[in-house]
Amino acid sequence: MTAGDGSLPLALTIGEPAGIGPELAAMAFLRREELGLPPFVLIGGGEIVAERARACRLGELELVRVEAGSLSAAASLFQTSFPVLELASPSGPSIAGKTDTAQAGLVTGSIEAAVRLTLAGELSGVVTNPICKETLYAAGFRYPGHTEYLGALASDHLGHAVHPVMMLAGADLRVVPVTVHIPLNAVPDALSTDLIVETVEIVVRDLRSRFGVDAPRIAVAGLNPHAGEGGTIGREDVETVAPAIAQLQAKGFDVRGPLPADTMFHARARSGYDAAVCMYHDQALIPIKTIAFDTGVNVTLGLPFVRTSPDHGTAFDIAGTGKANVASLAEALKMAARLATNQRIPAGASA
Structure with a gap:
């Protein structure tokens, strides 16, 4: 299988742990059949998401750990359990609405692993939860944002410069x-x-x-x-x-x-x-x-892999309340699956 193979599950990054990303991830999985979502693997932060689901009274998540090298199995596991590829994470809890630079490594590590595993042909595309750039900057992050970081990761993989282009797409x-x-x-x-x-x-x-x-x-x-x-x-x-x-x-x-x-x-x-x-x-x-505030999707063009994201930020003011709207993340997941199936560029090609 190759990068972007639409039969493979998607990667979903944890995003900023203090924002609404963890509860959105939980909502997406718990409502996967109602929303018609494709299979996805959470990259890092499984316990953060499970705890947020409990705190927001969304329901209990049955997490199942998956490992690199066998991620294709996550598609069938997704029918009953939430597949998580765990990463090293800092000790101590993540508190909704309260950022912590100690979590920065988990945030960037989730993005890097999602890209690496997609380019390796284990996952079909990357869907990113929102990040807090201010917190990452305080921890030494040197990129203006998600788009530029993804471009740098793609450039490192291909061995030449990649020009990532931000597109926001609605109906x-x-x-x-x-x-x-x-x-x-x-x-x-x-x-x-x-x-x-x-x-x-x-x-x-x-x-x-x-x-x-x-x-x-x-x-x-x-x-x-x-x-x-x-x-x-x-x-x-x-x-x-x-x-x-x-x-x-x-x-x-x-x-x-x-x-x-x-x-x-x-x-x-x-x-x-x-x-x-x-x-x-x-x-x-x-x-x-x-x-299209609730349904718009951020798509990064010009990359050798599919990347989408919800068209909103971390929403610290409502994080942990269960009030977040999952619609944009749902659309981002569905669009990523469609693009991964549709794409006609060969894996690893300059994009």
């Missing part, structure tokens, strides 16, 4: 920010024609190879209000964005823009494209979180 909208976790005032300098071209090429390739969109239509937002009004409200759209679109069109891509971002996301506009490529984080994420 009728997919959005991609060209720049991600940087200050707004750094966006103009970070943008380049080459970066926009590379991002769109990755989006188109993955829409074809994993999402089954044979002829992707891409709408590209301008950076400035009204897409710069012909250069009268900033020159970036004329000098950086428009040349990228021209290059992409010359290569045969179905790309339009730069378009005013304030008119790109109403229902009629959304029907005219398969993905919207935006210039910065909030330009992309505000519309998707407005339209």
Whole structure:
């Protein structure tokens, strides 16, 4: 079996132990039949999840330990028991809503193991629970976020640089920010024609190879209000964005823009494209979180493995209450299973 084999279970990371990830993992397993979820293996933190399930009165979890080298058996175990591949974890409890840098190794170790085992062909894809970057930074984590860390792990595996691209996907909208976790005032300098071209090429390739969109239509937002009004409200759209679109069109891509971002996301506009490529984080994420806050899925494109995640954070304010909504995690699990089944790129190929 190869990386991304859709017949294999998925990896589900523990995420930030103090956040809602543990109770979401428990909810997903306990409601697996009702939600129609594919089999998954929790990577690290089984006792944390079981204790959170008890504390939230979700029910008792019957954990079953699985080991690397025999993870394919987890698919049948999943019918009755919650498969967990345990990792070394710090002594002491995890308290809902209270972060602890001592848990950082479990968080990053869960991600690393999920990626490694998926690339080894033991699991079909990676689904990540939310992390708390501030806590990880305090423990020495050097990446801006999940996406960049996954890109580094993929680069180490392949032996060359990988450009991970964040996509947020809902039922009728997919959005991609060209720049991600940087200050707004750094966006103009970070943008380049080459970066926009590379991002769109990755989006188109993955829409074809994993999402089954044979002829992707891409709408590209301008950076400035009204897409710069012909250069009268900033020159970036004329000098950086428009040349990228021209290059992409010359290569045969179905790309339009730069378009005013304030008119790109109403229902009629959304029907005219398969993905919207935006210039910065909030330009992309505000519309998707407005339209599909509980059901949106974070998908990382450009990787040699499938990765999805719920489109929300750690929600410390409700962690441990049982009030978290499992819908986005459920959609992330189901989308990961579909993408792993659909993907047409060979395992280990540059993506």
